[in-house]
Amino acid sequence: MTEMLLEARDVVLSFGRTQALRGAELRVAAGEILAIMGPSGSGKSTLLHCLAGILVPESGEIHFDGRRIDNLGETGRSALRRDRFGFVFQFGQLVPELSAEENVALPLLLNGVRRTKALAEARPWFDRLGLDGLEERRSGELSGGQAQRVALARGLVARPRVLFADEPTGALDTLTGEQVMDLMVSSAREQGTTVVLVTHEPRVAAYADREVIVRDGRVHALTAEAVA
Numbered sequence: 509m510t511e512m513l514l515e516a517r518d519v520v521l522s523f524g525r526t527q528a529l530r531g532a533e534l535r536v537a538a539g540e541i542l543a544i545m546g547p548s549g550s551g552k553s554t555l556l557h558c559l560a561g562i563l564v565p566e567s568g569e570i571h572f573d574g575r576r577i578d579n580l581g582e583t584g585r586s587a588l589r590r591d592r593f594g595f596v597f598q599f600g601q602l603v604p605e606l607s608a609e610e611n612v613a614l615p616l617l618l619n620g621v622r623r624t625k626a627l628a629e630a631r632p633w634f635d636r637l638g639l640d641g642l643e644e645r646r647s648g649e650l651s652g653g654q655a656q657r658v659a660l661a662r663g664l665v666a667r668p669r670v671l672f673a674d675e676p677t678g679a680l681d682t683l684t685g686e687q688v689m690d691l692m693v694s695s696a697r698e699q700g701t702t703v704v705l706v707t708h709e710p711r712v713a714a715y716a717d718r719e720v721i722v723r724d725g726r727v728h729a730l731t732a733e734a735v736a
């Protein structure tokens with residue numbers, strides 16, 4: 509049987525009167541690239557945040573790598589996010605005061621890696637992601653696609669077990685979005701990183717090994733019925 513790396517079991521979470529997740533079930537295999545699709549407001553980001561230990565479900569369980577993580581407490585979940593998970597969001601969210609290179613090195617610096625070593629590990633990503641020559645730029649001096657590739661490098665530099673990507677191409681034009689997806693998928697595969705990708709764009713979801721649909725806070729396998 510394929511090893512399950514990440515699992516949501518009967519997850520329920522409300523914001524006030526809004527029931528964002530109503531018994532969400534999801535299993536993600538190690539090394540898998542999974543796309544979470546679904547209409548606006550259906551609970552995709554909330555599910556991603558629960559899987560990543562950012563939000564804690566009201567009931568239900570989240571398991572990662574053979575252990576339950578929703579009951580770890582903020583310190584434990586924060587350590588897990590720092591050590592095991594990488595993140596890419598819709599608007600790169602680079603730190604504007606830092607150079608592109610320092611932004612990529614940030615997860616390593618936060619993990620206690622020395623500055624020289626962290627920057628040395630960040631540098632090859634510029635060649636790998638077609639960003640040569642942009643190492644010293646601040647985020648305000650990068651195009652949207654360049655900034656998102658820097659954000660991708662930052663998400664992968666610490667070789668996380670899981671990369672969580674929430675609408676990573678949402679702010680990009682189609683061609684630039686496809687470049688980012690190509691690089692995300694090839695880099696993740698190269699280092700064996702599992703990817704959980706939230707998107708509402710079928711073209712983006714097509715890069716994944718498997719797609720699921722979130723509707724009204726529940727997860728459905730991709731079938732003609734679920735799409736209709």
Ligand SMILES: Nc1ncnc2c1ncn2[C@@H]1O[C@H](COP(=O)(O)OP(=O)(O)OP(=O)(O)O)[C@@H](O)[C@H]1O
Binds near residue numbers: 524548552553708
């Ligand atoms: N912090 C919050 N406070 C209040 N309501 C929230 C909060 N976050 C999400 N919600 C609500 O929970 C529901 C699910 O939101 P979520 O962001 O998970 O949906 P989504 O499928 O990711 O949507 P989109 O595609 O528009 O980003 C929505 O009704 C949303 O308005």
